[in-house]
Amino acid sequence: MMMALRASLAALLYGGPRPRSGIAGRLAGARVFLPIAGIPLIFGLAIVLLLQVVDPLDLRPWGLPPKFADANYPGLQTVYFMAARTREPHDLVVFGGSTTMAVTPAQLRKVFGAKTPVNLSYPLPSPDDSARILTQLLETPGLRRVILGVDHSQMGNDGAPFLTGVLAMQMFDARWFDMPDFNPRMIEAAIRRASGKPLDTPTWRIEPASYYDAPRLPTQPDLIATLNDAVSHPAPDLFLNPRLPDCRSYRFITRLLVPIGRAARKKGLRIDLMFPPIPFATFYSWQKKPIMMSFWTRGSDYRQLAHFHACIAQVVTEEKLSTIRVHAIDTDAALTGDPLNYRDTVHLTAPAALERLLTDVRDDRFLLTRSNLDDYSQAIETRVRDAGRQRYGKN
Structure with missing residues (x-):
């Protein structure tokens, strides 16, 4: 049978x-x-x-005109939309790494009076992909100002972008038949776009919501315990003087800062380079996890980072990059000194703190120039040492 x-x-x-x-x-x-x-x-x-x-990624010479939500997208989706969004009119663009991903278009309108702002930050940008993106950004219709967050990933000097950067660059070199983000969410978004709605899905709203106004650092006992252990038992090389490279050896400076600064000067476009405000106790944790800083040399991590920042300000002056301003927001104690500003040991999340970050830039509160480099280095040194005498999450 x-x-x-x-x-x-x-x-x-x-x-x-x-x-x-x-x-x-x-x-x-x-x-x-x-x-x-x-x-x-x-x-x-x-x-x-x-x-x-x-054509939701705007890779082809046809398709519906891009139409995006007036909100931040997840980091990976921002990468896939990079080519399409840089072809849109924007008067203000934020570009950087994870430390600027929480800034919203609404905040940019409020603080800067921008009409069509956008945040194109994604995790772990490196010099090569950032240079390519900024080259495209300078051609953005109606652009007047770029805020560039300089995360520590920009110190990478091996010329090998992270996956996010590789994907972002591929968007500018895509062939008409490429479909790099073929998944159910993109299909859902394309259907919405075909019906006249912005490219968006409920799923894409979840990740950005976890950055903005998220639960604060003191509510996370595991992170607090790790932080307290790091400051109580610091790594032996925390204050060891590292071998510091020549300023012109950084790919960020040679591949991005100088050529992009010259191009911006010709166009009269203002670029605000911003060093993210990281709690000084965090450097104690970083020093005990060298895998996070694999592109740094032996010795003090925070001194290497401060040297990198000082080099940027020095070269801006040497090259007469007159439309670039360098903002040492990492010295703003109103941000770095309050754990309630952060969702973890690195990333701002409190709305008021994010607005403070932007007003620091708008009002040039913490400008770093060649004339105050010694003061900057001393401030970093003092505050890192002071952080070692504190304990966190305690009343």
């Missing part, structure tokens, strides 16, 4: 070996396998056609 059933099913799907009488016999000889197998193929082709026609 079972063998006969299998034979009938095989005949139905693949076609019977010879004509049979009756309805079952005619179906068995109809060879319906290809039509049945073709259903998912037709469905897949329809999805591909939808993505080709709508």
Whole structure:
């Protein structure tokens, strides 16, 4: 009985070996396998056609004009939208790493009076991909100002971008038939766009919501315990003088700062370079986890970072990059001194703290120039040492 059933099913799907009488016999000889197998193929082709026609990543010379939500996207989605968003009109653009991903367009409008701001920050930018993106950004229609957050990942000197940077650059070199983000969320967003709505999905709202006004650092006992252990038992090389490289050896300076600064000067575009405010106790934790700083040399991490920052200010002066301002927001004690400003040991989340960050830039409160480099280095040194005498999460 079972063998006969299998034979009938095989005949139905693949076609019977010879004509049979009756309805079952005619179906068995109809060879319906290809039509049945073709259903998912037709469905897949329809999805591909939808993505080709709508062109949500703006990779082709046709498609619907891009239309995005007036809100931040997840980091990876920001990467995929990089080419499309830099072709839109924007008068103010924020670009940086994870430390600037929480800043919202609404805050940029409030603080700077911008009309069409956008935040294009994504995790772990490096000099090579950032240079490529900023080259495109300078061609953004209506652009007047760029705020560039300089995360520590910009110290990477091996010329190998992280995956996010590789994907971001690929968006500018994509071929018309490429579909780099073929997934259910992109299909859902393309359907919304085809119906006249912005490219967005409920899923894409989850990640940005976890950055802005998230639970604060003191509510996370594991992080607080790690921080207290680090300051109580500091790494032996925390205050060891490292071998500091020549300023012109940084790829960030040679590949990004100088050429982008010259291009911005010709266009009269202002660029605000901003050093993110990191709690000084965090450097104690970083020193005990060298894998996070694998591109740094042996010795004090924070001194290497401060040297990198000083080099940026020095070269801006040497090259007469007159439209660039360097902001040492990492010395703003109103931000770095309050754990309630942060969602972890690095990232600001409190709305008031994020606005303070932006007003620091707007009002030039912490400008770093060649004339005050010694004061900057001393301030960093003093505050790191002071952080070692404190304990966190205690009343």
